[in-house]
Amino acid sequence: MAFALNPHDESAQQSAALLFFNTHYNGDPMALPSTDTSRLDNTLAVIRTLRDQGSVARIDLGALNGISSATVTSISAELLQQGLICERPPETPRPTGRGRPKTLIELDPNAACVVCIKLSINEIQLVVGDFSGQVRHSEHHTVPTLTLSADDLEALLEEKISAVCAQQLKGFQRLAGICLAVQGVVSSQSGSIIWSPALSFRNAPISARLAERFHCSVLLENDANCIASVLAAQPAYADCPNLVVIMLGYGIGMSVLINGVPYLGATGSAAEFGHSKYQPDGALCACGRRGCIEAYASDYALYREAVRHLALFNSDTAYPSEQQMQALTQMALQGDPLAQGIYAKAGRALGHGIANVLALFNPDLVLITGSGVRGFEAMQAAMHSAIDEALVTELIGTTRIESCAWDRDMTCMGGIALALHATDAQTLLDSQTAREA
Structure with missing residues (x-):
């Protein structure tokens, strides 16, 4: 079956799989499908734990997912028959020589x-x-x-x-x-x-x-x-179910997780942080409107402002290269007053936008990442000042605001x-x- 689907809503495919599981595991293939989803849920939990953890012993799978040993044994037998998992050789025998070494199972990477x-x-x-x-x-x-x-x-x-x-x-x-x-x-x-x-x-x-x-x-x-989705799965952020991720780069994007679930809005286009307004009738944004946060803090906005004041190569200011952005960032970090002013202006726009996010969502953590995080050090003082100016202390609360290095494209x-x-x-x-x- 082929679906064009919402990645945050598995209901269509899980319903089909649930019908299949029920008619095969309820004893009577002609029976009406049960509303008990535990078999499918447990099977999916095993698969996803193996994906997160790698090789795991059956007994440990049970403990990690709150599933009985008998259920894990049954599920793993089915998954072995279906070619979705495979067994690894037993662990090295225990030094005491007592007890059988654990046999580990893992996902077969070639299954799909x-x-x-x-x-x-x-x-x-x-x-x-x-x-x-x-x-x-x-x-x-x-x-x-x-x-x-x-x-x-x-x-x-x-x-x-x-x-x-x-x-x-x-x-x-x-x-x-x-x-x-x-x-x-x-x-x-x-x-x-x-x-x-x-x-x-x-x-x-x-x-x-x-x-x-x-x-x-x-x-x-x-x-x-x-x-x-990658950052939320990292252990360092396990205590942050209410997480806001802001991505700086050519444009500016945002994702909002509420109790660990992405907030999508009515049509899936929620959390467009970059296109929320900072200054009515302000700088032109790539979306065609004026005054968006992106029009001040994105790569193209920073470089557009820079070529007005600095001696920079400006053959394509609408699409600056990574090398051009690195050069501009270094100018600010090395003390060039004009470059510092450009990044401070961007930081103020970013800070006012984050202040609105704090007031609306009260997240545990705002995490700033993306290729544009290269310039975060030059923005952050103005960003924090703008947040403090925009909000009373109680609305800032205990929310942490941190940057995350962009050492790989996630x-x-x-x-x-x-x-x-x-x-x-x-x-x-x-x-x-x-x-x-």
């Missing part, structure tokens, strides 16, 4: 795979992730994205995904899903790109055509939500994780159906 496509300005990155969540292949393509029509983009994605599938997926049992991670505003529910700075068109449905072409689930996700890693999580139930259904065929 997903493809994540990151779409950004003039570049497309394709990454293949295996069933254990690890990257198995990555490639970049320079593409003039702003010249593409919606049909051109669909045709290009079909071409690139087909090539990756032909060249890289031969060892996998199935393609479980595709995730398209996009800069800008997307609707996960409808599978449509609403607006992206990488594209010249708007309101284009895209997921359904790809799902039909590749016969698998297709997720459309904002890149900031992909990044937030977008595709998040896309892989979201796609696997959303398609695990369908993978279970497909593997069981294949075994019984």
Whole structure:
């Protein structure tokens, strides 16, 4: 079955898998499906624990998930038969010589795979992730994205995904899903790109055509939500269920997790922090409106302001390179007063926006990351000053505001994780159906 689905709502595929599980495990294949989801839930919990933890002994799986040993044994036997897990050799015998060493089980990485496509300005990155969540292949393509029509983009994605599938997926049992991670505003529910700075068109449905072409689930996700999913899973932030992740870069994105669940809004385009207003009738934003926070604190805004005052290479101020941004940042960090003023102005805009976030959501943590975090040191004094000016102390509360180094691009890693999580139930259904065929 192929779906264009919301990565944060597994109900469609879990319902299908639940019907299958109930008719096979309730004893009477003709019985009406039970509303008890415990069997499917426990099976998915085992799969996801193995993905998070790696190799784990059966007895430890039970303790980690609150499942009885008998249930874990039964589930692992089924998953072994379906080819979704495999056994590792027993651990080294215990020094005392007493007791049998534990046999570890782990996900079979070749049981399924997903493809994540990151779409950004003039570049497309394709990454293949295996069933254990690890990257198995990555490639970049320079593409003039702003010249593409919606049909051109669909045709290009079909071409690139087909090539990756032909060249890289031969060892996998199935393609479980595709995730398209996009800069800008997307609707996960409808599978449509609403607006992206990488594209010249708007309101284009895209997921359904790809799902039909590749016969698998297709997720459309904002890149900031992909990044937030990776960060939220890190142990360092385990005590922050109410988490706000702000991504600085060419544009500015945000993801809001409330009690660990992403807040998407009515159409999936919530938390567009970069396009909330800082100054009415202010600087021009890439979205076409004026006064957005992005128009002051994004890479293109910083460089646009810089070329007005500094002797900088300015052949393409709308799309500054990483080298250009690094050079500008170094000028500010090394004490150039004009560069420092530009980053202070950006910091004030960022701070006022964060103040609104604190007042509205009262998060445990605001985490600032993305390639633009290179300039955070030059922004943060003005940012904190703006927050203090905007809010009474009680509204700032105990919320922490921290930066997270951008030493690797977490977008595709998040896309892989979201796609696997959303398609695990369908993978279970497909593997069981294949075994019984």
